[in-house]
Amino acid sequence: MKRLWRVQVLQHGIFTLFLLLLVLTWTQANDDVLMLMAFKKFSVTSDRHAVLVNWTDTSSSPCSWHGVTCSPDGRVSTLDLSYAGLVGSLHLPNLTAMSALRGLYLQGNSFSAGDLSASSSCMLETLDLSSNNFSDAFPGQGQSFFSSCDRLAYVNMSRNSIPGAGGRIPFGLSLLQLDLSRNKISDSALLAYSLSSCQNLNLLNFSDNKLGGKLSVTSISCKNFSILDLSYNLLSGEIPPSFVADSLNLKHLDLSFNNFSGEFSFLNFRCCRNLTVLKLSGNNLSDTQFPTSLASCTLLEVFDLSHMGLKNNIPGSLLGNLKNLRHLSLSHNQFTA
Ligand SMILES: *[C@@H]1O[C@H](CO)[C@@H](O)[C@H](O)[C@H]1NC(C)=O
Numbered sequence: 001m002k003r004l005w006r007v008q009v010l011q012h013g014i015f016t017l018f019l020l021l022l023v024l025t026w027t028q029a030n031d032d033v034l035m036l037m038a039f040k041k042f043s044v045t046s047d048r049h050a051v052l053v054n055w056t057d058t059s060s061s062p063c064s065w066h067g068v069t070c071s072p073d074g075r076v077s078t079l080d081l082s083y084a085g086l087v088g089s090l091h092l093p094n095l096t097a098m099s100a101l102r103g104l105y106l107q108g109n110s111f112s113a114g115d116l117s118a119s120s121s122c123m124l125e126t127l128d129l130s131s132n133n134f135s136d137a138f139p140g141q142g143q144s145f146f147s148s149c150d151r152l153a154y155v156n157m158s159r160n161s162i163p164g165a166g167g168r169i170p171f172g173l174s175l176l177q178l179d180l181s182r183n184k185i186s187d188s189a190l191l192a193y194s195l196s197s198c199q200n201l202n203l204l205n206f207s208d209n210k211l212g213g214k215l216s217v218t219s220i221s222c223k224n225f226s227i228l229d230l231s232y233n234l235l236s237g238e239i240p241p242s243f244v245a246d247s248l249n250l251k252h253l254d255l256s257f258n259n260f261s262g263e264f265s266f267l268n269f270r271c272c273r274n275l276t277v278l279k280l281s282g283n284n285l286s287d288t289q290f291p292t293s294l295a296s297c298t299l300l301e302v303f304d305l306s307h308m309g310l311k312n313n314i315p316g317s318l319l320g321n322l323k324n325l326r327h328l329s330l331s332h333n334q335f336t337a
Pocket residue numbers: 050051053054065066
């Protein structure tokens with residue numbers, strides 16, 4: 001009798017727990033509906049391709065809505081509305097409140113910044129806001145999504161009109177790739193800060209911005225740095241000799257089309273054993289001597305020295321050492337035969 005009672009209590013308990021879990025999942029999925037509807041209401045002012053017409057709060061599950069992908073338990077895990085022709089001012093708190101959302105792809109729309117802070121339940125790993133209409137400096141500290149979304153690994157804000165970030169971005173340990181190319185960033189402190197606080201970053205792209213002044217980096221702190229693109233800016237003065245020497249793990253270094261000057265041979269390439277792409281074209285380095293340390297770059301595949309006004313011929317013995325070279329660009333120089 002007593003035993004039967006216990007079994008019943010146990011069964012009852014399991015049933016209640018099951019019910020509770022069901023209700024909890026249902027409530028969370030319903031919260032996702034609320035948040036997506038809030039995004040539609042607060043962030044989107046024009047939807048000329050009517051991609052969001054099927055987003056209505058009468059449906060209990062958003063998993064079949066255009067752009068939405070769910071995890072097996074019915075929570076929203078990615079939202080992909082790239083190139084959807086949406087116009088509006090983005091309020092990220094609504095979307096980041098969905099605690100199962102891992103990927104947010106809004107590239108190729110016309111969003112500007114409404115509120116780029118994030119909910120504390122943000123679990124985003126990928127954020128792609130490239131090719132939009134963002135034109136404000138995003139908050140460098142405190143409320144920006146960088147500080148709330150501490151799992152972010154990939155952030156792409158390229159092809160907007162962002163002027164900077166108030167000098168710094170609170171890099172998290174999780175951030176691996178940051179693409180800020182083709183903006184209007186003139187905030188050189190942001191570059192210096194990025195290189196000295198970059199934690200686990202392996203890609204940083206500042207190409208085609210308005211960074212000026214000297215490359216005032218004392219040491220690069222990125223432990224796993226692999227790709228750095230600073231091409232098409234207005235950086236000038238000497239490339240600090242330690243800059244190249246410090247970039248131990250770099251595979252891809254692009255400094256082309258800036259206004260760097262100074263003596264080419266001062267650059268120390270002795271540690272650049274991992275370098276496969278090196279682009280220095282469109283600068284004004286003087287070449288009374290060619291840096292012989294370049295011979296250490298045995299993995300070099302792409303080497304671009306065009307548009308540099310070089311006069312002295314490159315030692316053949318050096319090129320002979322670069323056995324992996326596939327693409328050597330020497331056009332627009334002043335070599336003599
Ligand atoms: C929206 O729903 C209608 C039917 O209700 C369907 O014909 C249409 O393909 C859906 N559109 C999208 C973008 O899912």
